[in-house]
Amino acid sequence: MSNREFHGHIGRTYDESEPWWPEQTRAPEDAPNVMMVVLDDVGFGQLGCYGGLIDTPNIDRIADNGLRYNNFHTTALCSPTRSCLMTGRNHHSNAMAGITEISTGFPGYNGHIPHENGMVSEMLVEQGYSTYALGKWHLTPAEAGSAAGPYDQWPLGRGFERFYGFLGGDTDQYTPTLVHDNHQAEPPATPDEGYHLTEDLAQRTIEFISDAKQVDPDKPFFTYFCPGACHAPHQVPKEWADKYAGEFDMGWDEAREMILEQQKKMGIVPENTDLSPHNPDVPHWDSLSEDEQRLYARMMEVFAGFLEHTDAQIGKVLDYLEELGELDNTIIMLVSDNGASAEGGPTGSVNENRFFNNVPESLEENLEAMDELGGPKYFNHYPWGWTWAGDTPFQRWKRETHRGGTSDPLVVSWPEGIDARGEIRSQFTHAIDLVPTILELVGIDAPDEIKGVSQSPIEGISFAYSLEEPDAPEQHTTQYFEMLGTRAIYHDGWRAVHPWPLGKVMTAEDLSATTLEDSEWELYNLREDFSEAHDVAAENPEKILELAQLWWTEAGKHNVLPLDGRGIQRLAEPRPQPGKSRDRYVYYPGTQHIPENAAVRVLNRDHSITADITVPEGGAEGVLLAHGARSGGYSLYVKNNRLRYVHNYVGVEEYEVIADKPIPEGEISVRMEFDATGEPNMSEGKGAPATIRLYYGDEQVGEGDIPTSIPNTMGLTAGLSCGRDAVNAVTDEYRDQTPFEFTGDITRVTVDVSGEPFTHHEAAMDQIMARE
The missing domain is CATH 2.60.120.200 (Jelly Rolls)
Known part of the structure; x- marks a missing residue:
């Protein structure tokens, strides 16, 4: 505080002077807490409350106390989506076209989220909120993740007062690479002592909230809770996986049918929804050998245990908030950052570092590892047949712009502020819409300036209008998508997709073959075809032309250009490094x-x-x-x-x-x-x-x-x-x-x-x- 801000009076002595204290910034009276829970690589059809075959009673509990959105979209990739969730701006507007490790020297691609795109943490902390981030961050430029900094894109540089988690894209659940605030930290226990990262994150969340609430019970919090689950490695104590023994022996083809049936019963999808066509990259389950079926089923059991274990840790936080008397006045928004992940490849993996080094894994070796999958010895990931099933009823998966890559769960709960319970909303929503919705519900305007930096307009649209009105007309009517050269555009119930060719695995080398021809667009009428099962491009050439032109218009607005489908060349792009090259x-x-x-x-x-x-x-x-x-x-x-x-x-x-x-x-x-x-x-x-x-x-x-x-x-x-x-x-x-x-x-x-x-x-x- 400078002397110019002093509103008292200073005389020669204390008796002749008048003290003055600046008024403390306080959130609006009875302002709700906000907790954003971001799951990793969890598909549309994997949570129990979305028709999945995995038990998620605590996430279901949030849904029962609030709403599920079945038309929520992400960017199809982790860091880009998280930048949208944090800022309310599109991923290219955030310079986060991809993960920062593949950044290029263009405004939409350089991996540095501009400070004029303020994060919701920066907005709320200036309005009297406590702000905590826990778990995965992956929003720091790749060259700035070491102790040399700079730290302005670490959580504490973007409005969070406390952080405990990891900066990168994934980490080992038993021996994680942890950062506490702005310094590295070691796990508080070992795997032999029963340590698991997700449990640690839940406990730290409770501690952070408790520390402040004991001192200032009326001060609301914003908590960004992001476990590394269910990104690889799929690691969980054995008893959690064993619960699902035999539950996936039917294979991924039948699992898709079972999930769709449950989704229809729940009303998650319309009754007329068809399964999207068979994915040509995925073998039919019946074509696999008995050993392959046995191994792949176990890999899915481990994933299921991992997700339910994560749900249990979310439950611990919910229970604490309930004990504290804060649960009913906490806005909870739970999402996944993209569709299910196909990074295990067609056969799955028990050590993905062998994949990265082109060292083949054999079925025999992986079968020997089967009893220890999920433990600290292996860095395992299921085969992409289960990815495909996890994105039911859609086609494709993470990294691609079909709905399998971009459609994800969104569960919203606020018992004191939303009367609806257990209902479903179908208005189109996107990751950029969460920030404006939070601001509207809390009663705070988006700031014109944060720490002296003028702010850009928020690009998302609040969906608060839909909370009590199930049939309210959607207000977010146009949205572009672009990821690694694949593209899509949503407009008034239609969705055009410029895909990665089906039947062709997306690899680093093949990405360079992505073309710009507008003739390759597919077209889906989502009012009649929820799952993008029926391409109607041939019958609607005018609509294709209209949407393709709209995509280019949106791309020009949001720093999407130059469109970049390069693979190897993009990796080799010169970018800043932490220090000069030396011998x-x-x-x-x-x-x-x-x-x-x-x-x-x-x-x-x-x-x-x-x-x-x-x-x-x-x-x-x-x-x-x-x-x-x-x-x-x-x-x-x-x-x-x-x-x-x-x-x-x-x-x-x-x-x-x-x-x-x-x-x-x-x-x-x-x-x-x-x-x-x-x-x-x-x-x-x-x-x-x-x-x-x-x-x-x-x-x-x-x-x-x-x-x-x-x-x-x-x-x-x-x-x-x-x-x-x-x-x-x-x-x-x-x-x-x-x-x-x-x-x-x-x-x-x-x-x-x-x-x-x-x-x-x-x-x-x-x-x-x-x-x-």
């Missing part, structure tokens, strides 16, 4: 977790790791430098008084070289040299073979050959740590001693990467896109 990286003890995109890249190139250490009398042990996780990486460490280097080849094999003599006491430099002896073979999932040499000072003390190394990536949840292996140990050699902190002293660890790098852009693109 030497120096790390210090206490470095907990440097994200993959900010860490030194050593794959397929000559490099060395030198640790300047002091070994105390009696010896020392522990990690000097570790990079990666159980699913792949490397570690330089000391055990049994000898220097060791281990290279974990995508969780398949560990190659280790051990010094042939004990490490000396006192100050010493120890070194590992990686001398590549051949070229990588990316098509076969083989990184460069190498000779590994170990040194104490200038004395060579060990040597060994590794036949192959990791070709492309350490993994989505990988990070680099110095002096310890921070969370998910690279090697079985010290997993039971994690984090296996070095017991001597480390001055510094230097990584020299002056050798020429090798990059396989297509494999890297697949890895990045799975983080949506």
Whole structure:
């Protein structure tokens, strides 16, 4: 507060002066709390209250106390949708055409949400709300996710007062990469102690709300609760998956029919709704072998357990709000960020890092893993036949602009403010509509300015008009869609879709083939064809022309251009990096977790790791430098008084070289040299073979050959740590001693990467896109 804002009087002494205090900003009297719950990769037909085959009693409880919308839409991808939910502006207006890892240097694509597009957190915190974000964020530019910042696009830079979760697109549920406010944090317990991220997030949500309500009970809160569920890895304690034993043995073809039948009974879809045509990418269940059916059914059981477990954690938060007496005056909006995910591919996966490195998974190996799926050992994802079933009754899935990618659940509850209970609304709504609806219900106008920054117009339309009027005419009558070159446009009950060709798997390489021909549009009359089952383009050429032209008009308004269907080239697009490129990286003890995109890249190139250490009398042990996780990486460490280097080849094999003599006491430099002896073979999932040499000072003390190394990536949840292996140990050699902190002293660890790098852009693109 400056002196110019002082409205009292200052005299020569206190007796001659008059004090003054600025009036505290308070929310409107009896203003409701707001809680936005964002599920990840949950399809239209997976929640119990949307006709799904999975029990979700707590989400059903929200629906029973409020409304379900059956015509709610997202962008078809995670970060773009979340930017819409937070700002009320379209994803290209937010510069979030895709996830930030594939950003390009154009206004709609650069991954930096402009501050003139204020977030609802920024609007509410200035009106006297407490603001909390928990769980997945994935709205920070890829180059800004490390401790070097900048922090203006982290949650605390966008109006949230407290944050506990993870910045990236996914994380391990048992050993997550956590951020608390603006600093990294370690999980409060281990998997052996029963830790699971979703449970932790629910407890933290309760703690955040409790902390403020105990001090200022009348102050309302905005809570953005975003568990990583049900994005891969599908991880949940075994008993939750076992509940569904045998429940999916019928297969995905029959599951779709069962889900549609339940949806019709519930009124979620019209009685005349047809199942969309068979997806040519998906084999018929009856064509699979008995072993394939057994494995794929178990993968779905694990997913089902994961979703119900998530529902139970949501229930804990609801129960707490009820105990607090706040539930009835809390606006709850629960959504999913896009359709169900097909990133498990046609056969599913138990370790997606093998997929990213082009290392094939065999049915036999995956069958051996079946009993432990959902546990901390595997990073599993179901096959895309279950994705297709999860998006019933629609076609296609996440990343694509058919309704299977863009139509999602929206459940709204506010017992004190909405009289309707358990009803369904069919007005068209979109992710950009939540912010204006919240503002209208709370009684706050959208600000003209936030922290000195003039605000752009909100592009969404409040659907508050529909809360009590089931037959009210829809007010959001036009909406464009674009994702990775696929497009769609909704207008007055018609929907035109410019798709990725059916029968063709969307890959990084194939994306570059996306065309701009307006002749390829499909057309659906949603007033008569809810599920987009019947393409009527041939009978309505004038309507196609009208909608195609409308799409280009909307694209011009919202920074969609230049339309970009590139794959590999888009990945290789130059973009800002966290620091200048260099040949030497120096790390210090206490470095907990440097994200993959900010860490030194050593794959397929000559490099060395030198640790300047002091070994105390009696010896020392522990990690000097570790990079990666159980699913792949490397570690330089000391055990049994000898220097060791281990290279974990995508969780398949560990190659280790051990010094042939004990490490000396006192100050010493120890070194590992990686001398590549051949070229990588990316098509076969083989990184460069190498000779590994170990040194104490200038004395060579060990040597060994590794036949192959990791070709492309350490993994989505990988990070680099110095002096310890921070969370998910690279090697079985010290997993039971994690984090296996070095017991001597480390001055510094230097990584020299002056050798020429090798990059396989297509494999890297697949890895990045799975983080949506």
